[in-house]
Amino acid sequence: MRLDRLVPLVILAALGAPGRAAAQVLPERPLTLANGQVSVSGEVTASIGPRSDPGFFDYTDYEHNALRMLRLSLSGRWRPSARLAVLAEVRTENLERPTPYALFVRVRPWKAKAFDIQAGRIPAVFGTFSRHAYGADNALIGYPLAYQYLTSLRADAIPRTADDLLIMRGRGWHDTFPLGSTAATTGQPVISAYRWDTGVEARVEKGPIEAAAALTTGTLSNPRVGDDNAGRQLSARVAWRPFVGAIVGVSAAHGEWLAGNIKNRLSMALQDRSYPQTAYGLDAEYSRGYFLARGEVIASRWTLPPLDAPQIDAPLSAMASYVEARYRLTPRFFVSGRADHLGFSDITGHLNNNLPTPWDYPVSRVEAGGGIYLQRNLVMRAVVQRNWRDGGRVREATFVSGQVSYWF
Amino acid sequence: MMRLRAWSRTFGLLAPLAAIAALGWPAAARPFVAATIRGRVDVPAGSTATNGRPDVAALSMSMHDTVDRRRCVVYLDPAPRPAFDPGDEPHARMDQRNEGFVPHVLPIVVGSWVDFPNDDRTYHNVFSLSKTRPFNLGRYAAGRSKSVRFDRPGIVRVFCDIHSHMSAFIIVFAHRYFSVTDDEGRYHLGNVPPGTYNVAVWNEAHASQNRRVTVPDGGGDVEADFTLR
Numbered sequence: 001m002r003l004d005r006l007v008p009l010v011i012l013a014a015l016g017a018p019g020r021a022a023a024q025v026l027p028e029r030p031l032t033l034a035n036g037q038v039s040v041s042g043e044v045t046a047s048i049g050p051r052s053d054p055g056f057f058d059y060t061d062y063e064h065n066a067l068r069m070l071r072l073s074l075s076g077r078w079r080p081s082a083r084l085a086v087l088a089e090v091r092t093e094n095l096e097r098p099t100p101y102a103l104f105v106r107v108r109p110w111k112a113k114a115f116d117i118q119a120g121r122i123p124a125v126f127g128t129f130s131r132h133a134y135g136a137d138n139a140l141i142g143y144p145l146a147y148q149y150l151t152s153l154r155a156d157a158i159p160r161t162a163d164d165l166l167i168m169r170g171r172g173w174h175d176t177f178p179l180g181s182t183a184a185t186t187g188q189p190v191i192s193a194y195r196w197d198t199g200v201e202a203r204v205e206k207g208p209i210e211a212a213a214a215l216t217t218g219t220l221s222n223p224r225v226g227d228d229n230a231g232r233q234l235s236a237r238v239a240w241r242p243f244v245g246a247i248v249g250v251s252a253a254h255g256e257w258l259a260g261n262i263k264n265r266l267s268m269a270l271q272d273r274s275y276p277q278t279a280y281g282l283d284a285e286y287s288r289g290y291f292l293a294r295g296e297v298i299a300s301r302w303t304l305p306p307l308d309a310p311q312i313d314a315p316l317s318a319m320a321s322y323v324e325a326r327y328r329l330t331p332r333f334f335v336s337g338r339a340d341h342l343g344f345s346d347i348t349g350h351l352n353n354n355l356p357t358p359w360d361y362p363v364s365r366v367e368a369g370g371g372i373y374l375q376r377n378l379v380m381r382a383v384v385q386r387n388w389r390d391g392g393r394v395r396e397a398t399f400v401s402g403q404v405s406y407w408f
Numbered sequence: 409m410m411r412l413r414a415w416s417r418t419f420g421l422l423a424p425l426a427a428i429a430a431l432g433w434p435a436a437a438r439p440f441v442a443a444t445i446r447g448r449v450d451v452p453a454g455s456t457a458t459n460g461r462p463d464v465a466a467l468s469m470s471m472h473d474t475v476d477r478r479r480c481v482v483y484l485d486p487a488p489r490p491a492f493d494p495g496d497e498p499h500a501r502m503d504q505r506n507e508g509f510v511p512h513v514l515p516i517v518v519g520s521w522v523d524f525p526n527d528d529r530t531y532h533n534v535f536s537l538s539k540t541r542p543f544n545l546g547r548y549a550a551g552r553s554k555s556v557r558f559d560r561p562g563i564v565r566v567f568c569d570i571h572s573h574m575s576a577f578i579i580v581f582a583h584r585y586f587s588v589t590d591d592e593g594r595y596h597l598g599n600v601p602p603g604t605y606n607v608a609v610w611n612e613a614h615a616s617q618n619r620r621v622t623v624p625d626g627g628g629d630v631e632a633d634f635t636l637r
Contacts, residue, residue, distance in 0.1 A: 028575075030461045035453075036474055041461040077462035082471070089464045101464075108469040116468040123465050131465040136572075203467040212467050244549040245531055287531065289546040328569075331535050331544040376537060376567050407461070 027408045028377045038078050041408055045071045047141055049401030055394030056173035057363070057387040058142055059150060060194050061186045064093055066143055067385065067401040073101065083108040102196055114205035121198045125212040126220055126235045126251040127281045127296055130193045139292075139326045140367050141383045141403045145342040146298045146320030147193035151360050153302055153316065154188060155222045156181045156259040160307040162349035162359075165316075170361045170392025179307070180262045188221040190279070190300045190318050190342070197223035197233070208241040219255040219277040220300070229263065231256020231276075245288050251281035257302055270305045277302050278315075295323035310349045316359050317345035337368040361391040378406045441627030446596035449480045449589050449609055450635040460573020472507035472573065479513040479588055480611045480636070482595040485618070487583035488603060497557075499523060502566070502576060504532045509566060509576035513612070515586045518561055522578060525553035533569035540564050540580060577612060602627070609634045 030041035049067030053059065058066045073091040089102040104120025124130040129147050132138060142148070150172030152165065157180035159165040168175040172187035199216030213236040218224030220235070233255020240248050258275035279300040286293050301315040324338035341364045346356035369383030381403045389395050463470055498520050503510040505527040516522065524534045526548055534554070535544040540562030545554045547570070558564065561582040568574035579586075587595040597607075604622045614636040621632050 039460075039462055075462040075464050077464075083469065085469065087462055087464050089462075106469055108471075111471075114468065118467065123467060125467065131467075137465075201467070205468070244529070245547060287547050289548075290544070292547075328544060328546070331537055331542045373537060376565070377572075 028375070030408060037080060038076070040074065040076045042075070043071070043073045043136065043405070043407040045069070045403060045405045047401055047403040049141070050399045053397065053399070055170075055387065055389065055392060055397050056150065057365070057389070057394075057397055058148070058385075058399070059173050059186075060143075060148055061150070062174055066148055067141055067399055070094055075102075083111055116203045117200065118203075119200040121196050121225065122201050122214065122216070123196060124191070124220070124223075124235070125201055125203070125214045125237045126253050126279065127191065127237070127298065128249065128283045128285070128294065129296065130191065130196075132294075136377070136379065136405050136407050139294075139324050139336040140338055140369055141381055141401050142338075142365070142367050142385050143193055144296070144320070144322040144324075144338065145340045145363055145365055146190040146296070146318075146322070148189055149342055149363055150187045150189055151221075151318065151344075152187045153221070153360075154180070154185070155219075155228070155257055156261065158258070158262055158304055159312065162310040162312050162347045163351050165312060165347065165359050166349045166351045166357060169359070170389060172360070179265060180259065190298060190320055191220040192223050195223045198225050199232075210239045210241075212237050216255070219257045220253050220279055221277055221302075222257060229256050229258060229260040231274075233277075237281075245286060247283075247285045249281075249283045251279075251283070253277070253279045258304070266305055273303075273305065275303045275305060290328040291325070292327075293323065293325040295321070297321040310354075312347055312359075314345075314347075316347070318360075319343045332373045333370065334373075335368075335370040338366070340365040340367070358390070361389045363390075364388045377408060378404070380404050441625065442599040442601060443623040443627040443630055444596050444598045445484075445600055445605075445607060445621055445623065445630045445632055446594070447482075447632040447634065449482065449593045449595065449611075449633070451478045451480065451593065451611060451614065452636065460571075470507075470573070472571075475508065475512055475573075475575070477512075477611070477613045478593065479511070480593070480595070480609050480634075481513060481515050481579055481586055481588055482597065482607060482609050482634075483515075483581060483586035484583070484597065484600070484605045485608045486606070487585040488601050488605070497521060499555075501525070502578070503527050504534065504568070504574070507568075507571050507574060509568075509574055511576070511588075513577045513579070513588060515579045515581060515588060516558060517584055518559060518580055518582050519557070520580070521555050521557050523553050523555045526550050531570055532574070534566060535569055536564050536566050536578075538562065538564045541578075544569075579610070600630075607632050609636065611636055 030039040032039045047069050071093050075089040077087045079085040085106045090098045091101040092098040102121050104118050104122045107117045152168040152172045152175050157177040159177045174184050176184045197216035197218045201214035203212035216233045217227045219233045235253035237249050237251040257277040281298045283296040298320045301317045303315045304312050306313045320342045322340040326336040328334045343362040344358040344360045347359045348356050365387050367383050367385040371381035385399045387397045500516045500522045502514050526532050531547040533547045540560050541558050541564050543556050558580045561580045564578040566576040585597050587597050589595045600623050602623050602625045607619050607621045609617045617634050
């Protein structure tokens with residue numbers, strides 16, 4: 001069955017539930033086996049949005065639009081003891097081949113100490129949104145630009161000149177560069193919320209302070225299972241809870257970003273250098289009563305090899321920031337909104353009369369909407385999203401999207 | 409789910425009974441020798457405990473307690489007339505402790521207030537979408553408490569908006585003839601007048617059961633055991 005028929009059917013099926021909602025018709029508990037040692041849960045998120053997004057504002061790759069997507073996921077946990085657990089999540093988007101989103105072991109060496117180690121394909125420690133990205137946890141339907149919007153940068157293909165990069169502004173959904181992979185494919189977001197990295201991480205909590213650090217194979221914008229450059233990323237976040245309901249966190253990440261197949265094509269002098277992604281983040285959350293607000297500021301920098309003139313002779317930077325809020329009007333109804341911006345540093349090429357020009361088009365987004373809990377684990381949302389971009393073939397776009405999210 | 413609907417119907421029947429009782433039951437009250445109905449409810453092993461969803465996005469091991477689903481509520485359906493005598497407005501308590509609701513099953517009588525104190529160091533947000541009594545207490549910190557009055561009989565599912573593994577049941581009765589089983593599954597319904605009653609057992613994970621029980625005119629103890637499947 002075609003996706004554009006299937007998603008409305010899922011939504012219509014859920015619409016039949018309100019009359020019975022109070023009786024908690026659909027199962028709400030995970031399946032448990034082995035006296036609670038094994039638990040399995042699932043999530044279905046069906047979003048129906050614009051049939052066409054020629055500006056590719058909401059695409060997570062060339063095929064998938066975050067506002068028009070059917071996502072099924074299955075999570076499992078085997079916890080043979082209080083201090084050991086194995087967790088996994090398999091996910092399919094738009095009924096394509098299921099992929100393992102998470103697969104890791106979690107250990108708490110000392111039961112009385114809030115110290116945990118996780119190894120495998122693990123949740124990101126940087127920032128907060130990657131750990132809120134599930135349909136049920138997301139205040140809206142779209143994702144913040146930093147975690148979804150496809151910049152023109154790729155780790156497996158790079159521009160030789162500043163002009164090569166400037167030509168690709170606004171083409172993150174499908175771009176090509178002269179050095180590296182010749183296939184046209186998508187660029188990368190500042191941080192990928194759709195893939196998790198592979199490695200090991202540790203987390204400790206003492207009083208109002210929580211700290212976590214991870215050593216992983218990929219980077220924030222290019223999380224990986226297999227290594228492609230013999231480099232590692234070190235990322236960390238420290239959070240402080242000054243009082244109940246408030247959290248302030250700072251994050252940092254630094255890791256080799258450029259793919260090894262590109263590095264091998266560089267001159268010996270350039271091969272000796274490091275080409276990392278370095279990012280810093282500040283996040284905050286405040287909640288009280290029926291109100292919840294979150295925000296993040298993320299600065300990321302990618303270093304590229306300086307090749308031909310006009311050269312890209314300084315790291316490329318991006319600055320992303322968003323603030324979102326949700327207010328629960330009644331036990332069932334809530335409203336939410338998010339304001340979002342993603343900007344880029346300047347480079348100088350011949351294309352714009354040798355004037356400094358952002359290496360990708362800055363983007364702004366406002367999304368607002370509301371939702372209803374049909375039952376505790378069945379939520380319907382509707383949003384309006386407005387996008388602005390400083391260039392590209394589509395500069396402005398407004399979308400309306402609806403979503404049904406169910407989990408057990 | 410069928411079980412929940414059946415319960416809703418049952419409580420729907422109890423409400424008119426309460427009204428009839430308030431207006432005066434045809435048979436006038438007369439002195440009686442009260443009895444106690446007591447017994448034990450066996451719940452099958454293997455389905456007695458539950459944890460929350462796999463917390464794949466978390467960075468730490470969840471150390472909250474496993475929910476004990478063995479608790480059953482035993483009650484008379486319908487209840488004798490004295491059960492509907494108007495009383496005061498009692499207070500019951502459901503704590504938020506170690507990321508769980510304590511107790512997990514709380515039977516109360518119509519008109520009761522339930523206090524929801526937060527005993528944890530983190531926020532909780534107690535809410536219910538039940539038709540019987542929808543409410544949302546919002547987020548409040550440790551040491552604070554909010555209360556809800558329950559005016560209609562029925563089942564109220566209680567959740568926390570922040571911690572998805574937290575859930576509880578408040579069962580609102582129109583009468584006072586109910587009991588929660590203890591750790592060994594034992595219960596007792598005291599002060600039951602002579603007559604023949606339907607004794608019902610409810611458990612969140614198993615189908616309800618009913619038994620006809622006759623309390624003799626002379627009072628005393630009447631045994632009624634149940635085994636849930």
